[in-house]
Amino acid sequence: MPKVNSNLLKLKKEYFFNEIEKKVLLKKQKTRNILNLGIGDITEPLAPIIIEKMKMAADEMKEKKTLKGYGPSSGYSFLKQKILDNDYKNLDIEIDEIFISSGMKYSLANICDLFSKKSKVGIMDPTYPLYADANIINGRKKNIFYLPLLEENNFEPLLFNKKLDLIYLCSPNNPTGISFSKQALKNWIDYAKKYRALIIFDGAYEAFITSKNTVKSIYEINGAKDVAIEMRSFSKKAGFTSLRCSYVIIPKNIKTLDNVSINKLWNRYIDTKFGGISYPIQKAAEAIYSDKGKSQINEIISTYMKNTKTLLLGLKNLGYTVYGGIDSPYVWCKCPKNLSSMEFFDQLLEKNIVAIPGIGFGKLGEGFIRFSGFANLETINQALANL
Ligand code: PLP
Numbered sequence: 266m267p268k269v270n271s272n273l274l275k276l277k278k279e280y281f282f283n284e285i286e287k288k289v290l291l292k293k294q295k296t297r298n299i300l301n302l303g304i305g306d307i308t309e310p311l312a313p314i315i316i317e318k319m320k321m322a323a324d325e326m327k328e329k330k331t332l333k334g335y336g337p338s339s340g341y342s343f344l345k346q347k348i349l350d351n352d353y354k355n356l357d358i359e360i361d362e363i364f365i366s367s368g369m370k371y372s373l374a375n376i377c378d379l380f381s382k383k384s385k386v387g388i389m390d391p392t393y394p395l396y397a398d399a400n401i402i403n404g405r406k407k408n409i410f411y412l413p414l415l416e417e418n419n420f421e422p423l424l425f426n427k428k429l430d431l432i433y434l435c436s437p438n439n440p441t442g443i444s445f446s447k448q449a450l451k452n453w454i455d456y457a458k459k460y461r462a463l464i465i466f467d468g469a470y471e472a473f474i475t476s477k478n479t480v481k482s483i484y485e486i487n488g489a490k491d492v493a494i495e496m497r498s499f500s501k502k503a504g505f506t507s508l509r510c511s512y513v514i515i516p517k518n519i520k521t522l523d524n525v526s527i528n529k530l531w532n533r534y535i536d537t538k539f540g541g542i543s544y545p546i547q548k549a550a551e552a553i554y555s556d557k558g559k560s561q562i563n564e565i566i567s568t569y570m571k572n573t574k575t576l577l578l579g580l581k582n583l584g585y586t587v588y589g590g591i592d593s594p595y596v597w598c599k600c601p602k603n604l605s606s607m608e609f610f611d612q613l614l615e616k617n618i619v620a621i622p623g624i625g626f627g628k629l630g631e632g633f634i635r636f637s638g639f640a641n642l643e644t645i646n647q648a649l650a651n652l
Contacts, residue, residue, distance in 0.1 A: 272404050281394065281625040285610070292614055300648040302576070302636045303619040305439065305595075309568055311504040312561035314552045319508075322548035333544040338535045340365025340512070344547045347554040348512060352497070356484045362516055364531060365550075367542050369469055369498040369511040374399040375538070376465060376494070376513075377431070379530050380521065384430035387412050389422045391440055391623055391630030393467065396433040413629055414441060420588060420597070421449040428460040430522075434483075435467035437474060440626045440635035441597040442589020444479040450486050457492035461522060464493040470593040472502035472566055479592065490516045494527070501594075503553045503562045510542060510550045569594045572645055573638025579649035580636070594638035597623075609634050616651040 325331035499505035577590035606622035623630030
């Protein structure tokens with residue numbers, strides 16, 4: 266038998282969300298009336314055009330003439346071209362700077378394989394737990410430095426005062442639901458230039474942005490193409506959480522400190538470790554860029570954002586201190602009466618409401634809880650009534 270990869274033992278014993286799930290399951294044995302406002306997953310059916318195009322693509326597999334075997338590891342150009350023409354119009358991105366992948370989880374977790382184990386990594390606190398876990402598995406537990414997101418700083422990451430090599434920024438951030446100002450992002454780009462650091466920009470919630478003082482793509486900010494990789498997902502934007510499709514942008518000019526092209530490295534990496542995603546899924550993703558697709562997914566996004574608005578205003582009216590909910594479907598709520606996030610979670614569960622304790626997203630998530638607008642309006646209204 267081989268020995269275990271000891272880095273895996275450095276992860277928290279049980280994945281946090283499993284712990285929450287267990288408590289919810291226990292509650293479900295007592296009541297059928299659980300009001301789930303904790304979900305980070307879609308609740309609305311997919312846009313009809315996605316299903317239609319996926320079926321059509323599956324039908325192509327019936328004929329020798331249209332059959333598809335292995336596809337390109339980095340994705341089909343029909344999808345890349347649509348991404349370029351729609352998401353990166355006028356942003357000077359080239360087609361071979363786009364890599365289609367399964368969910369963003371895959372790319373976020375694996376991209377750190379490209380870099381030296383000694384790289385110093387900056388990760389916001391609180392944020393999506395995957396960035397830290399992936400780097401711990403990669404042997405960088407001691408090289409992780411947390412960038413505090415504080416209430417008094419509108420939950421924007423303050424600049425670090427020493428050199429980092431790799432920085433994960435997520436805007437709009439999960440769980441705070443807040444997107445960073447153009448100035449805050451510009452400061453980080455300047456920092457990355459000064460210290461020759463690489464930014465990995467997670468734009469999973471880009472489709473929900475409505476504020477004017479922010480950007481959807483980091484490449485809208487001057488200088489980003491020299492220092493930033495951007496990742497986006499079709500999961501929340503178009504309901505692909507089960508279908509799995511996302512993409513990574515890696516500008517060709519970005520090199521590691523020892524002068525290796527990151528674009529070429531990633532190409533080599535996915536050729537070995539990843540065989541691309543299925544043709545029907547890529548056809549389904551392409552469909553969201555048609556006029557019909559755009560209008561259908563916009564309608565679904567509006568539904569989530571209307572729900573989120575009801576949640577945000579409802580909580581505010583009940584006297585809670587709340588943040589986010591404008592550029593993402595998440596509302597970041599301060600726990601009342603100095604309760605810990607787990608204590609507040611338990612109190613809510615007594616009222617049949619599920620939300621996610623902030624501590625699950627980092628130490629500085631303590632004292633907050635995340636409510637999600639990925640829910641039905643009736644569920645939200647009932648939860649507000651119970652509160
Ligand atoms: N990034 C953030 C910030 C997320 O919240 C999530 C999922 O919740 C992901 C990435 C993962 O996205 P995907 O479904 O594409 O793996």
